Amino acid sequence: xxxxxxxxxxxxxxxxxxxxxxxxxxxxxxxxxxxxxxxxxxxxxxxxxxxxxxxxxxxxxxxxxxxxxxxxxxxxxxxxxxxxxxxxxxxxxxxxxxxxxxxxxxxxxxxxxxxxxxxxxxxxxxxxxxxxxxxxxxxxxxxxxxxxxxxxxxxxxxxxxxxxxxxxxxxxxxxxxxxxxxxxxxxxxxxxxxxxxxxxxxxxxxxxxxxxxxxxxxxxxxxxxxxxxxxxxxxxxxxxxxxxxxxxxxxxxxxxxxxxxxxxxxxxxxxxxxxxxxxxxxxxxxxxxxxxxxxxxxxxxxxxxxxxxxxx
Amino acid sequence: xxxxxxxxxxxxxxxxxxxxxxxxxxxxxxxxxxxxxxxxxxxxxxxxxxxxxxxxxxxxxxxxxxxxxxxxxxxxxxxxxxxxxxxxxxxxxxxxxxxxxxxxxxxxxxxxxxxxxxxxxxxxxxxxxxxxxxxxxxxxxxxxxxxxxxxxxxxxxxxxxxxxxxxxxxxxxxxxxxxxxxxxxxxxxxxxxxxxxxxxxxxxxxxxxxxxxxxxxxxxxxxxxxxxxxxxxxxxxxx
Numbered sequence: 436x437x438x439x440x441x442x443x444x445x446x447x448x449x450x451x452x453x454x455x456x457x458x459x460x461x462x463x464x465x466x467x468x469x470x471x472x473x474x475x476x477x478x479x480x481x482x483x484x485x486x487x488x489x490x491x492x493x494x495x496x497x498x499x500x501x502x503x504x505x506x507x508x509x510x511x512x513x514x515x516x517x518x519x520x521x522x523x524x525x526x527x528x529x530x531x532x533x534x535x536x537x538x539x540x541x542x543x544x545x546x547x548x549x550x551x552x553x554x555x556x557x558x559x560x561x562x563x564x565x566x567x568x569x570x571x572x573x574x575x576x577x578x579x580x581x582x583x584x585x586x587x588x589x590x591x592x593x594x595x596x597x598x599x600x601x602x603x604x605x606x607x608x609x610x611x612x613x614x615x616x617x618x619x620x621x622x623x624x625x626x627x628x629x630x631x632x633x634x635x636x637x638x639x640x641x642x643x644x645x646x647x648x649x650x651x652x653x654x655x656x657x658x659x660x661x662x663x664x665x666x667x668x669x670x671x672x673x674x675x676x677x678x679x680x681x682x683x684x685x686x687x688x689x690x691x692x693x694x695x696x697x698x699x700x701x702x703x704x705x706x707x708x709x710x711x712x713x714x715x716x717x718x719x720x721x722x723x724x725x726x727x728x729x730x731x732x733x734x735x736x737x738x739x740x741x742x743x744x745x746x747x
Numbered sequence: 748x749x750x751x752x753x754x755x756x757x758x759x760x761x762x763x764x765x766x767x768x769x770x771x772x773x774x775x776x777x778x779x780x781x782x783x784x785x786x787x788x789x790x791x792x793x794x795x796x797x798x799x800x801x802x803x804x805x806x807x808x809x810x811x812x813x814x815x816x817x818x819x820x821x822x823x824x825x826x827x828x829x830x831x832x833x834x835x836x837x838x839x840x841x842x843x844x845x846x847x848x849x850x851x852x853x854x855x856x857x858x859x860x861x862x863x864x865x866x867x868x869x870x871x872x873x874x875x876x877x878x879x880x881x882x883x884x885x886x887x888x889x890x891x892x893x894x895x896x897x898x899x900x901x902x903x904x905x906x907x908x909x910x911x912x913x914x915x916x917x918x919x920x921x922x923x924x925x926x927x928x929x930x931x932x933x934x935x936x937x938x939x940x941x942x943x944x945x946x947x948x949x950x951x952x953x954x955x956x957x958x959x960x961x962x963x964x965x966x967x968x969x970x971x972x973x974x975x976x977x978x979x980x981x982x983x984x985x986x
Binding site: 618622624625629631632633634635636637638639640741 | 849
């Protein structure tokens with residue numbers, strides 16, 4: 436591979452990693468925007484998306500690569516069911532763990548979130564075991580540039596990469612549309628900016644919080660399933676790592692800011708890809724957190740954040 | 748059944764351990780402007796919060812056209828037709844002026860009626876129309892007050908609660924706001940007006956109550972209150 440090819444390859448890698456990190460980061464930032472809670476259990480919903488989608492494929496009896504019509508309908512069905520179930524799980528978590536603490540000091544739900552994360556991880560370990568889990572190639576893997584375009588290059592961009600981008604980008608565009616244009620999306624932003632003012636407008640803020648948890652969970656679930664079809668391996672603790680990176684992305688972009696979470700995700704993805712290539716993979720975390728620290732020193736509100744008083 | 752639009756009977760409210768309202772009773776009738784005056788910390792805003800459901804009274808009754816609303820969550824009280832321009836205005840800073848107004852009509856489904864009320868709000872405050880796509884947080888204090896009142900009207904409420912609409916505004920703007928309050932009322936809106944500016948409030952209101960450390964100490968016709976010696980001394984700045 437020529438140096439240019441390496442560079443392009445890492446750009447592609449960074450963008451694909453960044454796309455699913457952004458999807459997870461959105462859940463952190465939306466929940467923070469509305470109830471100022473860093474939901475430490477959020478990364479585990481990503482794991483749940485990975486596991487539940489795998490279970491759904493198995494339940495159907497799928498073992499290998501799907502083709503044609505079956506590929507389209509089964510994949511779509513599993514994706515939608517996965518999003519529905521992770522969304523519901525996130526709402527249930529909020530109901531049993533965070534809602535009773537809505538008026539408590541902020542540290543109480545925060546610690547509860549850490550505990551919730553441990554609880555989920557142990558449930559996953561009991562459900563699927565604690566060793567590495569293989570996620571089969573349900574989605575066909577074709578080297579697009581070589582096979583479709585007959586290009587003589589070592590740059591690898593497969594249909595599975597395309598799937599990742601093809602699912603995450605429309606979801607993010609859809610979310611932006613929902614938040615910016617629909618009545619419920621506006622109510623969500625209003626509740627994040629001033630919950631009491633939203634209440635006296637007739638907005639049921641608890642219902643808005645429920646919808647926020649649902650959407651955040653569904654997006655993390657989609658990310659988990661797409662990740663499985665992209666990297667083919669995971670384990671019960673995978674959400675901890677992904678969650679840490681995604682949380683960093685959310686802070687980087689400005690916690691509470693939707694666009695910031697998407698941007699932060701992409702930047703963290705790119706940093707990870709370039710650090711893996713040009714430094715060494717074991718340095719990647721150090722690099723990411725060093726950059727995070729620099730951002731927090733010089734721009735504590737994050738890239739697009741606007742300070743405490745004016746969120747979302 | 749009571750025939751009052753709004754009635755509070757022997758209402759006690761607490762902020763944590765602070766006994767903020769100590770048996771407040773008052774009523775507002777259909778078509779009236781009633782003002783609640785009193786010094787800082789007397790419990791005026793607490794009364795408003797108790798009516799709108801942001802604070803729940805520990806004792807006493809709050810009824811809206813005979814229906815009890817004490818203890819209901821704020822969004823349900825709003826849904827029953829209580830609109831509010833709160834103290835401090837509570838504009839959504841990152842929503843545009845138009846989006847702020849749309850939020851005022853959140854509980855409504857009648858698209859045509861909402862469009863009419865939007866035009867009504869613009870006719871009261873043409874400035875809002877000029878600022879339509881500007882974020883709420885970028886407006887001046889006076890414009891934010893106009894937006895707060897316009898937003899409350901967007902719900903087409905049965906009862907409008909105005910909490911310190913003149914606070915922090917230049918004298919000219921204060922007059923504009925009070926003129927608008929009078930004009931809204933002439934078109935049939937029932938208003939409970941909380942003010943520190945007792946002089947202005949009593950000029951525009953039909954009746955008034957004086958609140959002092961959580962208790963109603965005086966109530967009656969606004970013109971009579973204006974000439975009441977106690978009121979003149981304490982709230983109109985006369986010796």
